[in-house]
Amino acid sequence: MQEKNRGLALFTLLVFVFLLGPLVIISFTSFEPGTVLKFPPEGFSWRWYENIFEVKMFMKTFGTSMFVSLVGNLLALLLGVPAAYALSRFQFKGKGLLNAVFISPVLIPGIVMGFAMLKYVIITYNLPIYAGLLIGHTVIMLPFIIRVVASSLSNFDFAIEEASLSLGAGKVETFFKVVLPNIRSGIIAAILIAFLESFNNVDISVFMTGPGVSTLPIQMLTYVENNFDPTIAALSVLLMIITAILMFIIERMMGLSYFTKRS
Amino acid sequence: MKNKGIYLLLLPGVLFLTLFLVIPIVMTIASTFYQEGSFTIQGYFTFLTDPYNLKILWTTLRVSLVTTIACILLGFPAAYYISKLGPRKKGILLALAIFPLLTSSVVRSFSWMIILGKKGLLNSSLLSFGLIEKPLEILYTPTAMMIGLIHLFLPLIIITLVGVMENIDPDLLKAAESLGASKFTAFRQVILPLSMPGLIIGSILVFVGSLTAYTTPALLGGKQGVISTFLYQNAITLNDWHMASVIATIMIVITFVVIGLMNKIATKLNPKG
Numbered sequence: 001m002q003e004k005n006r007g008l009a010l011f012t013l014l015v016f017v018f019l020l021g022p023l024v025i026i027s028f029t030s031f032e033p034g035t036v037l038k039f040p041p042e043g044f045s046w047r048w049y050e051n052i053f054e055v056k057m058f059m060k061t062f063g064t065s066m067f068v069s070l071v072g073n074l075l076a077l078l079l080g081v082p083a084a085y086a087l088s089r090f091q092f093k094g095k096g097l098l099n100a101v102f103i104s105p106v107l108i109p110g111i112v113m114g115f116a117m118l119k120y121v122i123i124t125y126n127l128p129i130y131a132g133l134l135i136g137h138t139v140i141m142l143p144f145i146i147r148v149v150a151s152s153l154s155n156f157d158f159a160i161e162e163a164s165l166s167l168g169a170g171k172v173e174t175f176f177k178v179v180l181p182n183i184r185s186g187i188i189a190a191i192l193i194a195f196l197e198s199f200n201n202v203d204i205s206v207f208m209t210g211p212g213v214s215t216l217p218i219q220m221l222t223y224v225e226n227n228f229d230p231t232i233a234a235l236s237v238l239l240m241i242i243t244a245i246l247m248f249i250i251e252r253m254m255g256l257s258y259f260t261k262r263s
Numbered sequence: 264m265k266n267k268g269i270y271l272l273l274l275p276g277v278l279f280l281t282l283f284l285v286i287p288i289v290m291t292i293a294s295t296f297y298q299e300g301s302f303t304i305q306g307y308f309t310f311l312t313d314p315y316n317l318k319i320l321w322t323t324l325r326v327s328l329v330t331t332i333a334c335i336l337l338g339f340p341a342a343y344y345i346s347k348l349g350p351r352k353k354g355i356l357l358a359l360a361i362f363p364l365l366t367s368s369v370v371r372s373f374s375w376m377i378i379l380g381k382k383g384l385l386n387s388s389l390l391s392f393g394l395i396e397k398p399l400e401i402l403y404t405p406t407a408m409m410i411g412l413i414h415l416f417l418p419l420i421i422i423t424l425v426g427v428m429e430n431i432d433p434d435l436l437k438a439a440e441s442l443g444a445s446k447f448t449a450f451r452q453v454i455l456p457l458s459m460p461g462l463i464i465g466s467i468l469v470f471v472g473s474l475t476a477y478t479t480p481a482l483l484g485g486k487q488g489v490i491s492t493f494l495y496q497n498a499i500t501l502n503d504w505h506m507a508s509v510i511a512t513i514m515i516v517i518t519f520v521v522i523g524l525m526n527k528i529a530t531k532l533n534p535k536g
Contacts (some may be wrong), residue, residue: 008344015341016356019363019417022374025384029377039378039384079279082272090269098273102278108288109475109518111491112511115498119508120287135283142276171268200367202478206495217478219367224376224482233377236370243365251358259361260426 023240030233037230048234060212061219064133066213069198071254072137073191080145081139081187085179087146088153106143110203113139118207129210136204141194148193148258152186153179185253191250192246193258292515295508306509316493320513323489326405326480329474330412333468334420335462337413342424343454346431353429357422364418369389372482375411376402378481403485411479416472420465427461428454459532471518490514 033045052058083102087095089091105113114136124130133230156179180187205215214222224232250256279348295306310316312445345356363371378384386398401407439449477491488496490510499506 002477003343008340012341012344012356015337015417015421016359018337019414020359022371022378022414023363023366025377026370026374032506039377043266080278083276084268087270092266098277101277101285104280105284107518107522108284109471109491109496109514111475111477112288112291112514113284115288115494115507116291117283118498119504120290121283139280139284142280146276196365198366200369202368203491206477217367217369220367221372221478221481224369224373231371233404236367236373239367239370244362247358247362247365256354256357256361257426259364260357260422260429 020237026233027237027240030230032107032230032233032239033229035229037228037233042122048230049238051231052235052238055223057214057223058235059218062192063128064213065199065216068133068137069195072134072141072198073194075134075138076141076145076194077187077191077238080142081149084146084149084153085175088150089158096141102146103143105134105139110140110201111206114204114207117204122208129208129213132208133213133215135207136208137198137201140166140201141198144194144197145190148190148254149186151258151261152190152254156182189250189253189258192250192253196243196246267379280341288515291508292512295505295512298505306505307513308510310506310513314378319488319490319493320489321492322405323474326408326412326471326489330416330473331466331470332418333409333413336421338417338424338465339458342421342428345421346425346428355427360418360421363414364422368476368478369482370416371415372411372479375414375483379407379410391511402483403487404483405487406414407452407483407485408480408487408489411483412473415476415479416469419468420473423465423468424458424461427458431457433457452476460529463525463529463532467522473520474517474521475514 025039029039029041030048031044031046032038032041033043033047083098086092087099087102117132117136117139121127121135122129127135160182161174161178164178165171169177200217201215202217202221205218206221210220220232220235250258277392289335296302296304345353345360348356376383380386381398381400381402383402385401386395389395390398403409435453435457436449439453440446444452475491476489477495480487480489480492481495484492494507494510494514497503497510
């Protein structure tokens, strides 16, 4: 048993070296003083971190990404929270079909969604790219909001809601004063998970670029195609730090079991 | 009256998705059957008879299949090990697996460009150890794509399997062994069948994810196209929207066939669940 466990432990260690090694390497190379990415780096310098702030397109697309992910998040909350509430609280006709509609953005390939939206939303309605990005990102965030909020509602005791109603509070008042505070951490986790999903999105955003309009991941893709200096490595480190912080908050809010449950 | 209220809560979301997702997808599929005002399936005929396109389709399937098998072979033992750990260690390892999953795919693919490039870490190490004479050409090949995709999807199968395996009662394994089953037999007869639902869901996620991934093939695959980069190329670079719609429809069909097929296998293996 010991023997076998040791072999298995070593195997698992190697799997994690494979998973995390590249991210460690990218972090080291970001401090390279020279102009070419190298591992190990030949010295230590912050110059490529400074360079991030000097490349105007990075700053601009970061702003676009933040705007789209935050405003889209708000829209997805407004659409998703009532839906999640209805889906987990009531039994009604057509529930299966509606569930399928709400889950569809996860099932349809992202690249297909991006193309279809470009063709039949942006071009058909002659919308500005910005509006298209906002709509597209709201669509991809919606299933995550619904799933996380619904799973949080499944732990909520609806008897408390009944009590509030029977004591004379209105339905809306009860929702905001009783239900919402009880699923607060679930809502925060939903916001953060959806934010990461949107902020990192490539498949949809790649179809929605225009003169001067693009998101940060798309700008990074374009940059990598033409440059191989350590700027992207430095930017990657900053993004990983943000990711780690958000993940830490998600863990505090609802644990990590959300990620291991899939069905 | 009560029902009306429920549908009112659902209406905004449903309307939004119908308008901006369902209708565009249906229109995209429908558009492939019409060209210049008349019904046609010429687009599919053109796509499926061109050897270049078939090669792209074949590469996509081959890369996805290898990626899925590799993820199972690497992920299953690791997940089994993690599921047996105490809550603290398990939590840490799960967090370490989830972190890359939440990290931008651009960052993760880019890290492999540093490693696999002509002057990358792998080549410079192999050269300095004298194991190779000249740099290996890995970056911008299907092999690079596979490595990038395995890296992308391995955490997904690990955490899915851990989620299923941690619910397996350890007493079952002890019971099997006390009844005379060897360790291997006990594993094969107890752990493997009980992990099957997780394995199937995980495999669907990895296989479908690999089939439709865009960033990793775009960065690591070079000129070697897969179906998703081919869709982008047709839509944006070549401006052939009819062909792009045909490819989009083929991708949807493949995705749903794979999911349906796997679900069928799942119910067959586990008729009670």
